[in-house]
Amino acid sequence: MEKGIITVVGSDQVGIIAKVCTYLADTNVNILDISQTIISGYFTMMMIVDTSRSTKEFNVLTTEMAQLGEDIGVSIKLQHEDIFNKMHRL
Amino acid sequence: MINIYEVNETNQMIENQNLDVRTITIGISLLDCIDSSLTKTCDNIYSKIMRIARDLVSTGESIEKKYGIPIVNKRISVTPIAIIGGACCHSTKDYVEIAKTLDICAKKLGVNFIGGYSAIVSKGMTKADRLLIESIPEAMSVTDFVCSSVNVGSTKTGINMDAIKLLGDIIKKTAEYTKDQESIGCAKLVVFCNAPDDNPFMAGAFHGVSESDAIINVGVSGPGVMHEAIKHARGKDFGELCEIIKKTAFKITRVGQLVAMEASEALHIPFGIIDLSLAPTPAVGDSIADCLESMGLERTGAPGTTAALAILNDQVKKGGVMASSYVGGLSGAFIPVSEDQGMIRAVNDGALTLEKLEAMTCVCSVGLDMIAIPGHTKSTTIAGIIADEMAIGMINAKTTAVRVIPVVGKGIGETVEFGGLLGYAPIMPVNQYSCDEFIERGGRIPAPIHSFKN
Structure with a gap:
């Protein structure tokens, strides 16, 4: 399993989750967990996904998700989970 | 999770x-x-x-x-x-x-x-x-x-x-x-x-003869992150301040370690060291001087600056060594003038002088770095500045360095623009008294005694 973390930050609007999930379904990325909250007034969503069976390379997913975010008007980032594990876990 | x-x-x-x-x-x-x-x-x-x-x-x-x-x-x-x-x-x-x-x-x-x-x-x-x-x-x-x-x-x-x-x-x-x-x-x-063989930072990096054929060394950064963390420690005592710096240095270094391992694997070149240095850039908010000032100094250069830098330098190392098994290079806090907005501000405000910078180099990771001086400064005076800095390194068994720029055609009060990561700098005054005879002697200063540390 290759886990990635998707973060979506921006102003709340209709259809953000739908659009992100559609993209993930199209590229065969499996969603493992979703959580959302408001941090400093911004809608913040985090998804933990498994990219190991994706039809696209991790770096391609990263670029396309950032582009999707620009189209919707929010920030979308996909990062490999290791950066968070290394920083926050011993 | x-x-x-x-x-x-x-x-x-x-x-x-x-x-x-x-x-x-x-x-x-x-x-x-x-x-x-x-x-x-x-x-x-x-x-x-x-x-x-x-x-x-x-x-x-x-x-x-x-x-x-x-x-x-x-x-x-x-x-x-x-x-x-x-x-x-x-x-x-x-x-x-x-x-x-x-x-x-x-x-x-x-x-x-x-x-x-x-x-x-x-x-x-x-x-x-x-x-x-x-x-x-x-x-x-x-x-x-x-x-x-x-x-x-x-x-x-x-x-x-x-x-x-x-x-x-x-x-x-x-x-x-x-x-x-x-x-x-x-x-x-x-x-x-005392130049290290494995320093990844420029301009002083070279691959020492004690090293293997090829090696990956990674330099981390993060003065902005450190500044933000220290701001949250306002009013807390030194014990708590040190804890915050250590934890932040740990987090920064772990990212460096991750990147180093990944690069080493992808390039099929062994991993050497992580250099723990906090390196500023001319970007606003990426400044070592800001870190020092957020500890409670009105301006960098004020009394207490050397102590504040000593704390920062030491705690960064303490947090960093826990995050990586192989630490090397220069590891500490860099205090270049032209590459740090806060340092430039301190010089312009008259708070920071060449002499205070020299004192600060006794406790930080490198030395007199990216300092612009008048173009007419004598070569013997530059040699004298170098000799002073080298003496600090030799006696204290630490790395010290000098990177001064006698800017041709410019004098005190003027500014020099290098551009990019090198930033810009005000021309700083240099002590006008001569050291000609001292430098003209030639020869070597003998190695210092390694006992009676006082």
Whole structure:
């Protein structure tokens, strides 16, 4: 399993989750967990996904998700989970 | 499992507090490139660097994407060129040819800098060392990405005052050769005492002879993250302040370690060290001076500055060594003037002087760094500044360095613009009294005694 973390930050609007999930379904990325909250007034969503069976390379997913975010008007980032594990876990 | 707040904290560091990995530096040994023919030596150097560092830039970019963290520089360091050119260089022109070869490699590979146009002369100079040092002004003026360093002393050997006297002249000449570009040649030349073999930071990086054929060294950064963390410790006592710095340094370093391991695997080159240095950039909010001021100083340079820097430097190391098994290089806090908005502000406000900076170098990781001084400063005075800084390194068994720029045609009160990561700097006043006779003596300062530490 290759886990990635998707973060979506921006102003709340209709259809953000739908659009992100559609993209993930199209590229065969499996969603493992979703959580959302408001941090400093911004809608913040985090998804933990498994990219190991994706039809696209991790770096391609990263670029396309950032582009999707620009189209919707929010920030979308996909990062490999290791950066968070290394920083926050011993 | 990682939670949303932790993810948010990391991304805030990257997006708002300038967290980045400052550099991935490949150290490459050029010892097997030595030949008695200059052309053959240059060919060998070119093929070896191009072969080993071929994928450096693309690998760096790929890691940036995977983890969503910027990797600002991709660099190369090589074996000190004085050694490599010893058999084939019979004039300063010959050495300049090697510098040009290195510059071509840097340009073709798209790396930011290539370091190692260097000589190690802590005790004495060979003919080759002297030729290399004498070629520095021309080499720095005809190349764009080559960096040069000279190690003139160590705790074990003492200080080579002949080399320091020579470098006073060389720095002046380098300034003169590059006077059309604000004497920028001097920004690519560092004079060291106790230079480490595995430093990934420029301009002082070289690949020491004690190193393996090729190695990956990574320099972390993060003054902005540290500043933000220290701000939250306002009013807390020193114990709590130190805890916060340590924890933050740990987090920053772990990212560096992750990037280093990933790069090492992708490039099939062994991992060397993580350099824990907090390195500022001219960007607003990426400043060491801001960190010091957020500890409670009105301006950097105020009484208490040296103590604040000592705390920062030591706690960064304590947090960092827990995060990586192999720590090396310079590891500490850098205090360059031109590359740090807060330092520039402190100089402009009259809070920070050359003398206070010298005191600060006793407890930080390097030394007098990126300091612009009047263009008419005498070469013996520059040699005197170097000698003082080298003495601090020698006696305290630490690395110290000098990178001063006597900007041709500029005087106190004026500003010099270097651009990019090198930033801009106000010209700082230098003590006007002479040290001519002291420098003219020549010879060596003997190695210090290693007992009776007082």
